[in-house]
Amino acid sequence: MKTIVLGVGNLILGDDGVGIHVVNEIKKQIKNPDITIDEAITGGMNLLDLLLGYDKAIIIDAVKTENGENGEVKRIPLDDFTTMHSCNPHDVSLIEAIEMAKKMGEDRIPKEIIIIGVTMKQIPCEFGEKLSKKIAKAVPKAVEMTLNEIKKDIKISI
Amino acid sequence: MKTVTIDPITRLEGHGKISIFLDNKGDVDNAYLQIPELRGFERFSQGRRAEDMPQITSRICGVCPVAHHFAATKALDDAFNVDPPSAAKKLRELMYMGYFIYDHTLHFYYLGGPDFVVGPDAPPAKRNILGVIEKAGVEIGKEVIKHRAYGQKITAILGGKATHPVCGLPGGVSKGLNKDEVKDIDKMVKSCIEFAKFSLKLFDDIVLQNKNYVDLILSDPYQLSTYNMGLVDKNNKANFYDGKIRVTDQKGNEKVKFDVKDYYKKIAEHVEEWTYIKFPYLKVVGWKGLKDGKDSGIYRVGPLGRLNAANGMATPLADKEYKRFYETLGGKAVNSTLAFHWARLIELLYATERAQELINDPEITSQKIRNPVGKPGEGMGVTEAARGTLIHHYKLDKNGLIDKANLIVATTNNSGAINMSIRDAAKGVIKKGKVDNATLNMVEMAFRAYDPCFACATHTLPGGMPLEVNIYDHNKNLYKTLKQNL
Numbered sequence: 001m002k003t004i005v006l007g008v009g010n011l012i013l014g015d016d017g018v019g020i021h022v023v024n025e026i027k028k029q030i031k032n033p034d035i036t037i038d039e040a041i042t043g044g045m046n047l048l049d050l051l052l053g054y055d056k057a058i059i060i061d062a063v064k065t066e067n068g069e070n071g072e073v074k075r076i077p078l079d080d081f082t083t084m085h086s087c088n089p090h091d092v093s094l095i096e097a098i099e100m101a102k103k104m105g106e107d108r109i110p111k112e113i114i115i116i117g118v119t120m121k122q123i124p125c126e127f128g129e130k131l132s133k134k135i136a137k138a139v140p141k142a143v144e145m146t147l148n149e150i151k152k153d154i155k156i157s158i
Numbered sequence: 159m160k161t162v163t164i165d166p167i168t169r170l171e172g173h174g175k176i177s178i179f180l181d182n183k184g185d186v187d188n189a190y191l192q193i194p195e196l197r198g199f200e201r202f203s204q205g206r207r208a209e210d211m212p213q214i215t216s217r218i219c220g221v222c223p224v225a226h227h228f229a230a231t232k233a234l235d236d237a238f239n240v241d242p243p244s245a246a247k248k249l250r251e252l253m254y255m256g257y258f259i260y261d262h263t264l265h266f267y268y269l270g271g272p273d274f275v276v277g278p279d280a281p282p283a284k285r286n287i288l289g290v291i292e293k294a295g296v297e298i299g300k301e302v303i304k305h306r307a308y309g310q311k312i313t314a315i316l317g318g319k320a321t322h323p324v325c326g327l328p329g330g331v332s333k334g335l336n337k338d339e340v341k342d343i344d345k346m347v348k349s350c351i352e353f354a355k356f357s358l359k360l361f362d363d364i365v366l367q368n369k370n371y372v373d374l375i376l377s378d379p380y381q382l383s384t385y386n387m388g389l390v391d392k393n394n395k396a397n398f399y400d401g402k403i404r405v406t407d408q409k410g411n412e413k414v415k416f417d418v419k420d421y422y423k424k425i426a427e428h429v430e431e432w433t434y435i436k437f438p439y440l441k442v443v444g445w446k447g448l449k450d451g452k453d454s455g456i457y458r459v460g461p462l463g464r465l466n467a468a469n470g471m472a473t474p475l476a477d478k479e480y481k482r483f484y485e486t487l488g489g490k491a492v493n494s495t496l497a498f499h500w501a502r503l504i505e506l507l508y509a510t511e512r513a514q515e516l517i518n519d520p521e522i523t524s525q526k527i528r529n530p531v532g533k534p535g536e537g538m539g540v541t542e543a544a545r546g547t548l549i550h551h552y553k554l555d556k557n558g559l560i561d562k563a564n565l566i567v568a569t570t571n572n573s574g575a576i577n578m579s580i581r582d583a584a585k586g587v588i589k590k591g592k593v594d595n596a597t598l599n600m601v602e603m604a605f606r607a608y609d610p611c612f613a614c615a616t617h618t619l620p621g622g623m624p625l626e627v628n629i630y631d632h633n634k635n636l637y638k639t640l641k642q643n644l
Contacts, residue, residue, distance in 0.1 A: 012202065100303075101303075
C-alpha cells in the first residue's frame with residue numbers, strides 16, 4: 001500500500017510550518033519504500049497533484065479553528081470536511097480540486113485522505129522559523145498520531 | 159445624509175475581512191478591506207547569506223514563488239554587480255512564461271471566470287470550476303487541467319520544483335536546457351498557444367456577446383480611474399520579466415518612467431491606522447486619501463495595470479487582442495475593474511507566444527549560463543508577478559550577508575485600489591440595508607478581479623472561508639456577517 005505523508009506549511013512563517021516540523025521528525029524515524037515523506041507549501045490543486053498515485057495520504061497541517069484551543073491535535077478524515085480551503089484566495093479548496101479531478105476521470109486519487117491537524121486560533125503573520133510554545137508542544141503528539149495512522153496499514157519498525 | 163465617524167477598527171490578523179458601514183438609511187457609508195500583511199521580513203533576513211534569498215523569498219507567497227525567486231535573483235545580479243549572459247536571461251524568462259501560463263489559467267477558470275461563465279448571482283455552490291464544467295463541458299475541463307499542468311511542467315523543467323524553484327543564481331542560472339527538453343517544451347507551448355486562443359474565444363462568446371455582462375463591466379460601481387503601472391520594454395510594450403517601470407495616467411499618457419533603482423524616489427508608502435497593509439502612491443502626485451482621479455497618487459498593477467501602462471503587446475496575436483480590448487471598451491485607459499479578467503487572458507496569450515519565441519531561439523540551448531559575480535553591495539530587482547509589479551531591494555555587507563531588505567509586493571501595490579474598488583462596489587449594490595449572498599458576491603467580484611494573494615498555507619477548519627464580510631449599522635453595531643467561499 002503506497003502511502004504519502006505530507007507536511008503542509010510555510011517554514012518561514014512560524015506556526016504555519018508545524019506540519020513540516022512534524023514530517024521532519026517522521027523522516028528520522030521511518031525508512032520504508034512504500035512510504036513517501038514530503039513537504040509542501042501549497043493547497044488545493046497543487047496539493048492534489050502531489051497526492052496522485054498513492055493509495056493513502058496523510059496530511060499534517062496547521063488548521064485555524066474558531067472554537068478550539070491552540071495546539072490541539074486532531075485526526076480528521078477528509079470526507080468530514082465540506083470544504084478545505086487554504087487561507088490563500090488564489091486557490092481552490094482541496095475538496096473542490098478532488099471533485100474536479102474525479103469528474104475528469106482521474107483514477108489516481110488516494111482512496112483515503114487523513115488530515116492530522118494542529119489547531120490554532122490565529123493565522124501567523126510574522127516571519128520566523130520558530131514555533132510558539134503551545135504549538136511546539138503539540139509536535140510529539142502529532143508525530144505519534146501520524147505514526148499510528150501509518151501503522152494501521154503498513155508494518156513499520158521504529 | 160448623516161455622517162458616521164468611524165473609529166479605527168482593530169487591526170486584524172488572519173484571513174481577509176471586509177467591513178461595511180451603513181448610514182442611517184441603510185446605504186453604504188464606507189467599506190474597508192483588511193488582509194493579512196506579513197511582518198518582520200527585514201529582521202528575518204538580516205545576517206542571512208544573500209544567495210539564499212531567491213529560495214527564502216520564494217516561500218513568501220504560496221502562489222508566486224517564481225516571481226519572488228526572480229525578483230530576488232535580479233536584485234542579487236545588481237548587488238553583485240554582474241550582468242547574466244543573454245542565454246541565462248532567456249532561460250529565466252522562459253520559465254517565467256510557464257509560471258504565467260499556469261497562474262493565469264488557474265485564475266480565469268477556477269477563480270474569476272465562474273462569475274461570468276456560471277453567472278454573478280448563481281448560488282455559491284454552483285459558482286465554481288464544477289459549475290464552469292457543467293456549462294462548458296467535460297472536454298474543456300480536461301483542456302484546462304492539461305494546460306495548467308503544462309505551465310507547471312515548463313517551470314519545473316527549467317527550475318526544479320514548480321512550487322519551489324532553485325535555478326536562479328546571481329549572474330545567471332544553475333541549469334541549461336538540452337535538446338530533448340527543448341522538444342518537450344516546444345510541444346507543450348504550441349498546445350498552450352491554441353489553448354490561450356480558445357480561452358479568449360470563450361471569453362468572447364460568453365462575456366462579450368452578452369450585453370448584460372458588458373454593461374456590468376462598464377457599470378459605475380466597477381470603475382476606478384487611478385494611475386496604472388507595469389514593466390515595459392524599450393518600445394513601451396508590456397514585459398513580465400524585465401524593463402523599465404512605466405506609469406500612465408487616466409487617459410493612458412505617460413506620467414513617469416523609471417529604472418527600479420529609483421523606485422524609492424518615485425514611490426512612497428502611506429500608513430493607515432486601521433490596517434497593517436501599506437498604501438503605496440506616486441510621490442510626484444502625492445497621497446490624497448483613498449481617492450481616484452489625477453490628483454491622487456494611487457495606482458493599479460496587475461493585468462489591467464500592465465495593459466494600461468504599455469503601448470501594446472510585443473507578440474502579434476496578443477497585440478491584436480490588445481487593440482480589440484481598447485476598441486471594445488472605449489479607448490485608453492480602461493478603468494473598469496472587471497476588465498482585469500479579459501486583460502489576464504490577453505496576457506496568457508502573450509506568455510504562450512513569448513514562450514514560443516524563446517524556445518525557438520537557438521541560444522536557448524547555450525551552456526554559457528553564468529557570469530562571475532563581483533563584490534557584494536546594494537541591489538534592486540523588479541519583475542511582474544502575475545498579480546502585479548514586485549520589487550526586491552537588498553543591502554549586503556562586505557561578506558555577502560543581508561544587512562537590509564525591503565520588498566514591495568504586488569498585492570501591496572494594489573492595496574489602495576482594491577480598497578476603493580470594494581467600497582465603490584458596496585456603495586453601488588447595497589441599498590437600504592438589503593444584503594444577501596448575491597449582493598455580497600458583487601462586492602467580492604471587485605476584490606477577486608485583482609487576484610490578490612496571501613502568504614501562508616494554513617487551512618481553515620471546518621468550512622471557515624478566507625473572506626468574511628461584516629456589515630455594521632449607523633451606530634456601528636454588527637448588523638450582519640456573511641462568509642463566502644472565494
